[in-house]
Amino acid sequence: MHISVKPHPQFPAIYQVTLEDGAQRLATRNLTPGRNVYGERLIRFEGVEYRVWDAFRSKLAAAINKNLKTVPIKPNHTVLYLGAASGTTASHVSDIVGEKGRVYCVEFASRAIRELVNNVCAYRVNMLPILEDARFPEKYAVFVSGKVDDIYCDIAQPEQAKVLADNADLFLKKHGWIMLAVKSQSIDVTKEPSEVYKQETKVLKNRGFDIEEIVHLEPYDKAHAMIVARFY
Numbered sequence: 001m002h003i004s005v006k007p008h009p010q011f012p013a014i015y016q017v018t019l020e021d022g023a024q025r026l027a028t029r030n031l032t033p034g035r036n037v038y039g040e041r042l043i044r045f046e047g048v049e050y051r052v053w054d055a056f057r058s059k060l061a062a063a064i065n066k067n068l069k070t071v072p073i074k075p076n077h078t079v080l081y082l083g084a085a086s087g088t089t090a091s092h093v094s095d096i097v098g099e100k101g102r103v104y105c106v107e108f109a110s111r112a113i114r115e116l117v118n119n120v121c122a123y124r125v126n127m128l129p130i131l132e133d134a135r136f137p138e139k140y141a142v143f144v145s146g147k148v149d150d151i152y153c154d155i156a157q158p159e160q161a162k163v164l165a166d167n168a169d170l171f172l173k174k175h176g177w178i179m180l181a182v183k184s185q186s187i188d189v190t191k192e193p194s195e196v197y198k199q200e201t202k203v204l205k206n207r208g209f210d211i212e213e214i215v216h217l218e219p220y221d222k223a224h225a226m227i228v229a230r231f232y
């Protein structure tokens with residue numbers, strides 16, 4: 001069987017790949033042909049290079065595989081990405097927003113950001129690394145020009161929803177979108193995951209968000225959910 005690639009039926013700049021063995025995967029068009037970020041497979045189809053997107057390594061891909069209805073991140077968008085780590089998911093976001101888009105990558109672990117800068121941002125002109133703590137958005141306000149279309153948050157920390165809302169107050173456009181990857185154990189190990197999701201959702205509602213959907217990420221990620229919401 002030959003490899004084939006087709007656009008995702010709902011989401012621009014996201015692709016569906018059928019591999020040689022018939023397995024289905026997500027992919028994004030590689031903004032830096034010839035380079036991969038985390039060992040992901042590069043494939044060529046009809047003269048274009050794509051990066052196969054590993055749903056076991058990326059919660060955004062996992063959420064799409066779990067039938068997320070809304071992926072607000074689109075070509076030409078400016079995205080504030082909190083918890084960029086070494087760039088696994090952020091690099092796919094960079095592919096999606098494309099050359100005219102921008103991804104501000106906030107990460108406070110110096111080792112992770114070193115990898116992000118040397119292996120990813122150095123080759124991707126639309127990614128801007130910010131070595132800062134997402135709990136203190138005013139510290140990096142000077143680096144973010146204008147308002148952003150979307151905020152993606154995956155910091156695996158207590159009070160994730162509060163941290164996200166504090167960033168939204170400073171940086172998110174009116175009617176902008178957020179995606180929050182909630183790791184329940186980071187918030188309270190004594191609570192059932194669904195309790196934690198409810199609690200984080202409540203924080204978002206109280207801070208001016210309309211919840212669009214919540215998708216559980218099993219089997220790709222245990223005790224994780226993706227919350228998508230809009231800012232009013």
Ligand SMILES: C[S@@+](CC[C@H](N)C(=O)[O-])C[C@H]1O[C@@H](n2cnc3c(N)ncnc32)[C@H](O)[C@@H]1O
Pocket residue numbers: 057058059082083084085086087088089090106107108109112132133134135154155156157
């Ligand atoms: C689960 S990992 C992120 C994985 C990444 N989003 C991906 O899919 O490729 C969480 C990251 O958030 C970072 N982080 C946690 N708390 C943070 C904070 N307050 N400010 C900035 N980064 C933070 C951690 O250092 C870690 O790299």
